Amino acid sequence: MTVRVVPLGGLGEMGRNSLLIEGEREAFLIDGGMMLPDDYMVGVDAVIPDFSPLREVGEKFRGVFLTHGHEDHIGGIPYLVRDFRVPIYGTPLTLELLRGKLEDWGLEGELECIVIDEGEEVNFGEFSFTPYAVPHSIPGGVGFVIRTLEGVVVHSGDFKMPSSLTETGKRVLGEAREEGVSLLLSDSVNAEVPGRAGSEEFVGGRLRDIIAGTSGRFIVATFSSNLARISEVMQAAHENGRKVFISGRGMERSVEVGRKLGYLPPGEEIPVYPVEKSSRYPDDEVVLLTTGAQGEPFSALFLISRGEHRHIFLKGGDTVVLSARMIPGNERAVARLIDGLCRQGARVVYQGVGEVHVTGHGCREDLREMIRMTNPASFVPIHGEYRQLAHHADLAHEEGVENVIIAETGDVLELKGGRVFLNGEVLVRRVMVDGNGVGDVDDQVLKERRDISRSGVVVVSMGLTSDGEVLDGPEFVLHGVTDGETRKRLVEQVREELLEELPHLVRGRSGEEVREAVRVCVRRFFRRHLQRKPVVIPLVRVS
Ligand SMILES: [Zn+2]
Ligand SMILES: [Zn+2]
Structure with missing residues (x-):
């Protein structure tokens, strides 16, 4: 038989990680994530993997x-489970986060969730999966050793610091190495970054130093899923005699889940209060945990930066720490956020000014170590844009891996007798999600949205006889074209011009042709007067 490994997302792009592994009688998916839309995808909420190849798998x-x-690993699952009812395997925190998502969708009853444990093999006929715990920026992360009839595959998951794997993790990978790893699939996010990723404890130390040197309030923004970071902040607050306040639903939920699963100190030890209570305490007793480090509009931190938050008004002496990575594409929003916070009088510490964040992904030396620990016959870099995959591939060459393949989303890899090769591709679309619609926004719709957003819309409405006599109109509605004064003047002019031209436009033409002629005439007018090309919609009734 042949084992097929097909990335449905995440290779040659950042996000929507999902990998299909398929044998003769069994097939599995590893992850089903979502991706943030590119700027050109106007109005799109998210991009998810194209799960349609699973229909063929049946x-x-x-x-x-x-x-x-x-x-980027579970965000697409709610869309998957609407069409495919299969069990979902994950660690307790991963499944808890997924359940939270499905609850929002009213889908939580639909799923069979099966808890997996580090070192515990889940065995099927053709495949077995053995998870091992990995350090990452969220607890409960695992990689997998996957045993197939054609060879052993290691999927790294998102990881850093392979040297600090647990004893069980080292044993699981060690055994795989003994058997011979046919294929290593490894996280490429930081393949361009030299050195090693830092540890959470290091950031914890920095945060402690900053809190100790702050006389005013101490505000930390981080991702709500980074429970290790949240735990560090809670401990640091506690040690400095400060109380912890939280803001935002995401943060509240994280604290609840983190406590339930033992990732955060229990409430009796370090209580947490809602932000509105913070004003009752002196400034030097307040630590506020919040989200919004990406400058997301209307997040608590965004409102604080504009002086519009209901409970927190910054002043001199306050310190704000952005303890998170700046997601590429958010640079301007984050810069505006920092400007706003500074303008309110706070001291702002962020990546570049202070070492208040560490990456969750292994850097080059970590990645090198992973290759050495598994000693694979074949290597395929995963989880990265093309340049990151290419850098990671170079690293594998440096390490003397025999067979290094750069694959992209949709490429088909085949594993047979321990050998891996590329064999064709499957069609994998970028499935865009907008509101309730999944996949109904395509390139044509995006083009229409961009056209409208660039120069606005002009609707022209009129009724004509087939001889060209005007029965009503023309009326014009302009949206997003120009301001009130200019609009008034231009509407008068364009009406005049259209009426003048009308006899030529109508003569000998069908209704459809008349509509098109009116559209072109109006569009030409705006182009001439404004150097703009609004979308013109002719509602012309010919009777
Ligand atoms: Zn990831
Ligand atoms: Zn991750």
Whole structure:
């Protein structure tokens, strides 16, 4: 037989990680994440993997294994489970985060969730999955050793610092190495970054130093899923005699889940209060935990930066720490956020000014170590844009891996007798989600949206006889074209011009042709007067 490994997302792009692994009688998906839309995808909420190849897999599809609870790994699952009812395997935190998502969708009853444990093999006929715990920026992350009839595959998950794997993790990978790893699939996010990723404890130390040197309030923004970071902040607050306040639903939920699963100190030890109570305490007793480090509009931190938050008004002496990575594409929003916070009088510490964040992904030396620990016959870099995959591939060459393949989303990899090769591709679309619509926004719709957003819309409405006599109108509605004064003047002019031209436009033409002629005439007018090309919609009735 042949084992097929097909990335449905995440290779040659950042996000929507999802990998299909398929044998003769069984097939599994590893992760089903979402991706943030590109700027050109106007109005799109998210991009998810194209799960349609699973239809062909059909009855063989036995389940989804999740590496961890980040959006780029579980964000597409709600869309998947609407069409495919298969068990979902994950660690307790990952499944808890997924359940929270499904509850929002009213889908929580639909799912069979199966808890996996580090070192505990989940065995099927053709495949077995053995998870091992990995350090990452969210707890509960795992990689997998996957045993197939054609060879051993290691899927790294998102990881850093392979040297600090647990004893069980080292044993699981050690055994795989003994048997011989046919294929290593490894996280490429930081393949361009030299050195090693830092540890959470290091950031914890920095945060402690900053709190100790702050006389005013101490505000920390981080991702709500980074429970290790949240725990560090809670401990640091506690040690400095400060109380912890939280803001935002995401943060509240994280604290609840983190406590339930033992990732955060219990409430009796370090209580947490809602932000509105913070004003009752002196400034030097307040630590506020919040989200919004990406400058997301209307997040608590965004409102604080504009002086519009209901409970927190910054002043001199307050310190704000952005303890998170700046997601590429958010640079301007974050810069505006920092400007706003500074303008309110706070001291702002962020990446570049202070070492208040560490990455969750292994850097080059970590990645090198992973290759050495598994000693694979074949290597395929995953989880990265093309340049990151290319850098990671170079690293594998440096390490003397025999067979290094750069694959992209949709490429088909085949594993046979321990050998891996590329064999064709499957069609994998970028499935865009907008509101309730999944996949109904395509390139044509995006083009229409961009056209409208660039120069606005002009609707022209009129009724004509087939001889060209005007029965009503023309009326014009302009949206997003120009301001009130200019609009008034231009509408008068364009009406005049259209009426003048009308006899030529109508003569000998069908209704459809008249509409098109009116559209062109109006569009030409705006182009001439404003150097703009609004979308013109002619509502012309010819009777
Ligand atoms: Zn991750
Ligand atoms: Zn990831």
